[in-house]
Amino acid sequence: MTLAAYAESFEQFAAGLPPGQRAARREQLGRFLDAGFPTPRLEAWHYTDLSALGARRFSPVDPGGTAPAVEWLAETDRLLYLNGRLDRAQSTLPELHADDSSAAAADDSVAALNAAFSSGGLHLRLDRNQRLPRPLHVVAFGDTAAASPGMVHQRHRIELAENAEATVVFQFLGRSAGRLTTQVVEVSLAAGAKLTLYRLQNEHDGATLLTRIDTRLGRDSRLHAVTIDGGGGLVRHDFNMLLAEAGAEVELSGLYRPAPDAHIDNQTRIVHAAPHCRSRERFKGIVDAKARAIFVGKVIVQPGAQKTDSEQHVANLLLSRRAEVNAKPELEIYADDVKCAHGATVGQLDDSALEYLRSRGIAGAEARALLLRAFGAAILNRIAIPELRRSLALQLGLADEEEFEDAAAETLA
């Protein structure tokens, strides 16, 4: 494995940095070069092999591409990143962007790569009792015009002070294959803060997308998160949640429907570090054609985290002979007065349900589509913005344009 291309790219990239940042960035690069891209020899990367990326060459600066016509949500504030650069014309709150990327020591090589090359990102900071009036919609759009595909590394930060509230939507859209995107989001919620976070991904099915969200939850804070994967070629998402103080609560839902040749790896890690916290996790996957889907969910209950209440469930529909599903719901428990449960299933559409529909005159493809829609709706309905729900259902092939009605989705759930 050669990482030479990354070292060279870095020299090109570092030339454009303010001199004060170069040393720190170089250190992160060193960390990445030492460790290299993770391979399945690491337990955390058991099912996803990134070593092939090592020999590839991505251009660090990617000026090309045309600003897309993004389907913005009606009542939102917006930030548009085109190939990692803020597009001021289309952003309503450009002042929320920060170039700085003073990252803490990265604990894995992908995070180190991200920190070395980061072009910054959203920095949302809400004061005590402050409420974001409208959802914030952050779109990352990838479109390479240059001959060699580019790479984009972004870092976003969200800090909510006591009792602050916000809704943030991160969306990835892409138009060109062969790109590499990494993204790290750091979230910190102070006591009583409430964050609704959506991570939606409909990248080009030849693109590589490595994302990670790290959250720290303070006393009685709430995180409501939904992550939806519809596109991408090689996708890995790490969702880390630390319930650091008593009374914190996480509700995490996810839906993945990989493209025919895609590989989607979702890893979640919920750490109950304090007593009286609650976590609910529910993932669903529809895996067809030659796709490969992975779900690894870890719940850790640390010593002393008594009265923990945790549930985790993953359900997969495996619809093709050449597709593959790997699921690993893990529990690590070091306290006794806890209620923890998890479940995992892999199966097909229910024959008796299909039979029932057939007896009502709905047969074949139509019946299957209906059941798939019901399956996906259980997750999509967790998204509180109806407009978004609708466009996601269309994107995922879980709705028909004309007949879609929210009411219908509601009944299907």
Next chain:
Amino acid sequence: MATQPQDIQELMRRREYSAGFVTSIESDTIAPGLSEDVIRLISARKQEPEWLLEFRLKAYRRWLKMEQPKWAQVHYPPIDYQAISYYSQPKSHKDGPKSLDEVDPKLLETYKKLGIPLKEQEMLAGVAMDVVFDSVSVATTFKKKLGEAGVIFCPISEAVHEHPDLVRKYLGSVVPFGDNFYAALNSAVFTDGSFVFIPKGVRCPMELSTYFRINERNTGQFERTLIIAEEGAYVSYLEGCTAPQRDENQLHAAVVELVTLDDAQIKYSTVQNWYPGDEEGRGGIYNFVTKRGDCRGRRSKISWTQVETGSAITWKYPSCILRGDDSVGEFYSVALTHHRQQADTGTKMIHVGKNTRSTIVSKGISAGHGQQSYRGLVRVLESAENARNHTQCDSLLIGDRCGAHTFPYTEVRNPSARLEHEATTSKIAEDQLYYCRTRGIAEEEAVSMIVNGFCKDVFKELPMEFAVEAGKLLAVSLEGAVG
């Protein structure tokens, strides 16, 4: 934990010390250390054929290139493999206690609680056995009956000479010599173990037990077991016993291989209660075992049942390769960790054939500072049409310093497969305890009752005598866990 390295050394020291007392007639112990010469020596002492020596050497060369695995959720100081003596002639009973009066009274008390007859107590404690008693023992009678049925049940070292074709055909065919670190070590240096062969169409007339092989009792460190059930055969095999046994080896790395041909069935039950170390975790056995069954034939079945309450560290994953169409794999397990015990155990079910089914029921109980993990893999290959699996793992926590962990891997490559996995972790419900206590049942007894109920699904898979003992064993093992 920090005190353990000393213990190993001390144990090693003690071993060497006792070897120093052995008279010249009995100097059949090889000096500690492992090399090709040692393996040649072991093989020569046992007068093994050339192919077996080759097998051992291949395993040893592979082992040299392997690293001690670190992925399990257990912690222990590094093991010095050069400090172990890899061969000693089965010890005569001379160095054991002369009568039960010389045996640790604490041990005897445990025997009493388990309801073990006096003669058996002597056997277990390693008391020098009366030769007459031995020769007319039940074992001999059983052997005759087995012979009539055509069943072969003997030490594997004997089988190498008596039935070389069978051993050569099957040895290492389920667990290859380079399978994993400890299996490779075992393949290189194994000294003895059981060999069972049930011919076509025979239903073994009795439950076979290692317990009958009294004479080979002290061969436990690198044990090798091979069980073959031919077409339509059936055997139920019992390993271990509920009583704590006298044993001086700290590291145990056994290999068990099971093979079932068409319509054959093997039921393998284990009760393991080796020395778990004292309350602070000093001493105690390391139990690193590779157990695997190969359902080669159609409609064949392999069923593992285990009750693991002993050992300082348990590390075993009895597995089934469901190769034959319509074959069935089962795994029922109760693992209990108390004080400083650690257990990382579970199973692998590899579905290869069509219509293969597997069931996993794992019950873990953690008390004191005990840590335990269920680690399982269910893999459905492309060829395994209509595979089914149901997995249930439940953990019960007693006390706030223990831990219970679950690492279930599910890998599916066939769309007709149906898999379910469910797991729960909780403590003993207050209302259940309260109910028992209002009925005048003391807390400790109530806990033991509830734990037994929790394990019922597994106990009912055990042969009857074992099931009764297992219940008592849990109660004894949990002593002092509450209150």
